[in-house]
Amino acid sequence: MTNPKSDRVRAVRALAQASVRARRGQFLVEGPQGVREAVRFAPEQVRDLYLTVDAAQRYPEITDAAESVSLHTHLAAPEVLAAMSDDAQGVVAVLRHRAVGTDEVIAARPQLVALLHHVRDPGNAGTVIRAADAAGADACVLTHGSVDVHNPKVVRSTVGSLFHLPTATGADLAETIALAREAGLQVLAADGSGDHDLDQLADAAEVTVAGGAAQAGDATGAADSTEGPHLARPTLWIFGNEAHGLAGHERDLADAVVRIPIHGHAESLNLAMAATLCLYASARAQRHAHR
């Protein structure tokens, strides 16, 4: 492929637009890291794979992975890749949407889920998905009114994590909370107004786990029987809009509202930092409980 003005190139480029993505049920993954993870973790979604000759040589792990799942690789001129995306770095993939339902996510009996409610900034949403992946969460959920998870900026800022864990979209907040609760998850809302301090919950989790483990040899039992929020329990975390947080009636839907301690003069942390701390605190407590 050498013509950067061909219909095919235009069609790929057009996936930068939400309306085109929705109509075709496709989206774009740009750059070697994202494409590599897509080919490895979601090969059934990959429709087309474009690389420059240079990139094919530089990233044999991509072409090898593509070959091992019988994906055809299109070699294309650097101008073609540049015309497809400003962030291609020589590698682009077109993927089919894969709709994941909230019920599907919850039916898998997850231990840790991150829910993003009305999160609008692509970088924030992508970064929280990446944090959820790193913390070992089982899934992410985005409510209706959040940014399109297939927005190229979201996809880029997940750095492949979008393909590592199921991400349900278009969810209803109250319905998701009800489903999660039925499945035995506690629902914690992260908010600066919270009654519970994240560090104090972490302290309490350690004490309960230590006590439970010593007495019964099963720390999770101790965690389950505790009144109030407990970080070691299976948890759905709710993170609100980056500017406005969660409304009062939304916080009221949660079992508990948790704030991150602010020791200095900062008014708050940003969404991605707060989510990272919350998810890692849960991951740590859950891992201790199962040790």
Next chain:
Amino acid sequence: MTNPKSDRVRAVRALAQASVRARRGQFLVEGPQGVREAVRFAPEQVRDLYLTVDAAQRYPEITDAAESVSLHTHLAAPEVLAAMSDDAQGVVAVLRHRAVGTDEVIAARPQLVALLHHVRDPGNAGTVIRAADAAGADACVLTHGSVDVHNPKVVRSTVGSLFHLPTATGADLAETIALAREAGLQVLAADGSGDHDLDQLADAAEVTVAGGAAQAGDATGAADSTEGPHLARPTLWIFGNEAHGLAGHERDLADAVVRIPIHGHAESLNLAMAATLCLYASARAQRHAHR
């Protein structure tokens, strides 16, 4: 002030350029939150304060704070503010640089310091300064070759934290480490290649603190006498470039290299997320030790 094309307006706008900032020794703070914190925490640096009539009414805390330190407030037309900055939201301040030396920062016997080495992205640098503030760190240090801390994007993403804690710039990495060590700080480098896992250090800190407190009634003593890194000790954290991390010889300068556990398939966390987790882990261990 009604003329958006006046020399004064142009002079304010020009502070978006690094060369102009350096020549004049001034920088720009945009938006109500940043300006409020500048007036509250660094009034001696504020040279000029510009607000629309609307903003002056909407943010009385800014005009009140300015008045209480005898700062004159210039009322200006919305067009004037818009011409000064695209992110003014009706409020802009021009501040004088205040040079903070690394020796000054270390001489204050800090408990927790964040050092950014060759961090180039303004948003990342600003977010780490904000995280350091929230975690209760005493200071930040940026080495020579890092982004200009007075870059408007850095200032904006600190959301006022730049005025809450001293931030030394243009530092030399090896010199800063030597100074910190002389002052009794341990030096921890955050890097995915680390021998030490942050969660395991947190576990160890809890055990030592509990033991030390029970035996000697002074948990810090126990922390100080421990071999190897200990999160409760006074600490200088080193965070490297967002894309390349720290070089081997840079990591070797630290007392220990600490990695954040990755439980899922993510390859890494981004700089701001990693720094937030490290700084909060230190803050928590230090606070436990002093309880």
